[in-house]
Amino acid sequence: MPDQIQPPMRPIVFAKSLIRCLPLLSRRLTRPRREANVLMLHFGRCGSTVVGNLLRQHPKIAWDSEILQHRKQNLLPECAITKNPKRLIRLRSLRASRPVFGFELKPLPFMHLSSAQLNMSLPQFLTYLRELKITHLIFLSRKHYLRKLVSATVAQEKNIYEALVKTEVPLNQIKINCENTVMGGNQIRQLFDCYDSISEKIREFGYSQNELKFLELEYQRDILGYPFKAFHKICDFLQLAPSRVALKNAKVNTASITDIVCNMQEVRDALKDTQYEWMTTQDEQISAELDNLSQNKNDYIAA
Numbered sequence: 001m002p003d004q005i006q007p008p009m010r011p012i013v014f015a016k017s018l019i020r021c022l023p024l025l026s027r028r029l030t031r032p033r034r035e036a037n038v039l040m041l042h043f044g045r046c047g048s049t050v051v052g053n054l055l056r057q058h059p060k061i062a063w064d065s066e067i068l069q070h071r072k073q074n075l076l077p078e079c080a081i082t083k084n085p086k087r088l089i090r091l092r093s094l095r096a097s098r099p100v101f102g103f104e105l106k107p108l109p110f111m112h113l114s115s116a117q118l119n120m121s122l123p124q125f126l127t128y129l130r131e132l133k134i135t136h137l138i139f140l141s142r143k144h145y146l147r148k149l150v151s152a153t154v155a156q157e158k159n160i161y162e163a164l165v166k167t168e169v170p171l172n173q174i175k176i177n178c179e180n181t182v183m184g185g186n187q188i189r190q191l192f193d194c195y196d197s198i199s200e201k202i203r204e205f206g207y208s209q210n211e212l213k214f215l216e217l218e219y220q221r222d223i224l225g226y227p228f229k230a231f232h233k234i235c236d237f238l239q240l241a242p243s244r245v246a247l248k249n250a251k252v253n254t255a256s257i258t259d260i261v262c263n264m265q266e267v268r269d270a271l272k273d274t275q276y277e278w279m280t281t282q283d284e285q286i287s288a289e290l291d292n293l294s295q296n297k298n299d300y301i302a303a
Contacts, residue, residue: 035060036238037093038102038136039129041202043195044111045151046142047223047230048104049162050249054231055102057245061238062096064103068112085118089132100238107198110184122198126205129212136238137212139202140230142219145192146267146279149181150174150260151253156182163250171255175262178270188267192276213237224251225286256283 038061042048056063070076071088078091093101106112113120120128129137142148154172155161163169178188186194206214215237217223222230227247235242257280258264268280 042140062098
């Protein structure tokens with residue numbers, strides 16, 4: 001679904017938001033020295049919520065999630081000052097009161113790079129990172145694009161975006177429109193080609209930078225079954241001692257793809273003889289390492 005901005009705030013909401021922004025006037029003089037500005041890039045439905053909620057519990061990290069998504073929904077008090085996405089990111093950074101500030105972006109032409117948001121091409125966006133003074137870049141990938149699309153379809157059609165731990169999540173069956181997916185209306189092969197192309201460009205950019213530190217996390221390897229592994233990797237990446245954190249989110253779609261997707265044969269036909277065909281026969285599995293970690297440690301607390 002293309003990015004669209006919600007209607008302007010009502011006057012009373014605008015006034016309240018403006019009042020909430022007053023601390024920004026003095027925050028610059030009192031905040032601690034900024035040690036790192038972190039940007040996490042991902043395409044959505046790849047564990048970013050569970051990882052972000054773990055990072056937000058660290059006493060030295062101010063994790064601001066998807067600023068531009070909240071801008072679109074008019075959820076930020078700074079929207080009373082500006083709706084300009086660049087200025088909004090800057091204001092959120094100024095508002096942060098911890099040594100490490102982090103946020104997330106979806107670098108897709110139909111998401112946060114769209115004309116309704118940053119209005120940039122990918123090369124322009126990567127150049128823009130210098131203006132943002134990003135010191136650490138994290139790329140959260142999910143190689144199983146079909147699983148990602150299934151999750152996105154369930155989220156948008158059933159309005160189920162996340163689940164809490166120890167809650168029973170019902171089976172949500174959906175039909176995938178292979179010619180007009182929920183991801184920007186892209187045809188399924190074109191969507192997966194887009195994921196592939198942008199992923200490679202992000203990796204090429206990240207590994208070629210001298211001043212910018214780069215870390216790639218992969219959903220199945222680092223998050224599925226034991227997201228604390230991703231949390232510890234990021235803490236090491238930022239040179240921070242891991243803090244004690246609690247797991248708040250659970251996986252939404254636990255059933256197999258064949259149980260969730262009603263028109264699986266149509267999906268198989270659409271991906272036949274492509275580099276993505278394996279996704280129709282191979283599902284994601286928790287790695288042996290993460291399975292052992294989840295069984296040998298407390299499932300909900302890690303230090």
